[in-house]
Amino acid sequence: HLDLRNAVHVGHSTGGGEATHYVARHGQPQGRVAKLVIIGAVPPIMVKTESNPGGLPIEVFDGLRSQLAADRAQFYRDLPAGPFYGFNRPGAKVSEPVINNWWRQGMMGGAKAHYDGIKAFSETDFTEDLKIITVPTFVMHGDDDQIVPIADSALLSSKLLQNATLKVYEKFSHGMCTVNADIINADLLAFIKG
Numbered sequence: 120h121l122d123l124r125n126a127v128h129v130g131h132s133t134g135g136g137e138a139t140h141y142v143a144r145h146g147q148p149q150g151r152v153a154k155l156v157i158i159g160a161v162p163p164i165m166v167k168t169e170s171n172p173g174g175l176p177i178e179v180f181d182g183l184r185s186q187l188a189a190d191r192a193q194f195y196r197d198l199p200a201g202p203f204y205g206f207n208r209p210g211a212k213v214s215e216p217v218i219n220n221w222w223r224q225g226m227m228g229g230a231k232a233h234y235d236g237i238k239a240f241s242e243t244d245f246t247e248d249l250k251i252i253t254v255p256t257f258v259m260h261g262d263d264d265q266i267v268p269i270a271d272s273a274l275l276s277s278k279l280l281q282n283a284t285l286k287v288y289e290k291f292s293h294g295m296c297t298v299n300a301d302i303i304n305a306d307l308l309a310f311i312k313g
Contacts, residue, residue: 123151124150124151125150125151125152125153126146126151126152126153127152127153127154127155127156127311128141128142128146128152128154128155128156129155129156129157129158129307130156130157130158130160131157131158131159131160131296132158132159132160132161132240132266132267132293133161133236133239133240134160135157135158135159135160135161135162136160136161136162136240136243136245138155138156138157138160139155139157139160139162139245139248139249139252139276140243140245140248142155142248142252142254143245143247143248143249143251143252144248146252146254152254153254153255154254154255154256154257154310154311155252155254155255155256155257156256156257156259156307156310156311157256157257157258157259157273157276158259158260158295158296158303159259159260159261159264159266159267159272159273159293159295159296160258160260160267160272160273160276161240161241161243161245161267161272162245162246162248162249162272162276163244163245163246163249163272163275163276163279164242164243164244164245164246165180165240165241165242165267165271165272166180166241166242168244170246171244171271173270173271174271175241175268175271177241179241180237180238180241180242183237184234184237187230187233187234187237188234191225191226191230191233192222192226194225195221195222195225195226196218196222198221199217199218199221199222199294200213200218202265202266202292202293203221203265203266203292203293203294204217204218204292204293204294204297204298205263205265205290205291205292205293205294205298206218207265208263208292214298217294217297217298245276246279249276249279249280250279250280250281252280252281252282253281253282254282255282255284255310256280256282256283256284257283257284257286257306257307257310258273258276258277258280258283258284258285258286259273259286259288259295259303259306259307260272260273260274260285260286260287260288260291261287261288261289261290261291261292261293261295262287262288262289262290262291263289263290263291263292264291264292264293264295265292265293266293267293269287273285273287284310286306288302288303
């Protein structure tokens with residue numbers, strides 16, 4: 120509708136899957152998309168399957184659904200206070216305002232959508248999308264991402280993409296866009312301008 124051209128799509132986590140899918144379906148070769156950035160992103164697929172033997176067992180995601188259904192408010196407190204930002208690591212500088220903001224955002228969403236979202240982010244297979252993307256793609260991932268393990272996401276995605284640049288951030292968590300914003304934003308800007 121707006122006839123946008125040369126857009127740069129940036130997606131984090133589940134949003135990385137959405138950006139990947141969009142670019143694969145609508146972004147090329149029409150010239151509408153110049154570049155793609157996926158940060159701590161879920162592609163190609165998170166759940167363990169026959170074609171993805173290194174993925175996480177379905178029980179991991181069943182556990183997330185159970186925790187969400189049992190006490191959504193506590194779930195949205197525990198995840199950011201622990202593995203999302205790496206606040207559960209020894210010596211981590213814990214930020215209560217960051218945790219509280221994550222909780223606030225979580226509680227603003229619908230419980231059913233969040234429950235269904237676990238299936239969407241864990242079981243959607245983006246393999247074919249990754250294979251057909253030709254635009255320059257920056258794959259950014261922390262090697263201490265406890266939410267989306269790097270071995271079964273960024274390392275695989277960067278091999279499936281035709282024009283990928285992979286950058287692994289030592290000891291960065293899944294929430295690196297927040298807790299390491301100075302570094303992430305500088306690298307994003309350099310890629311966009313480059």
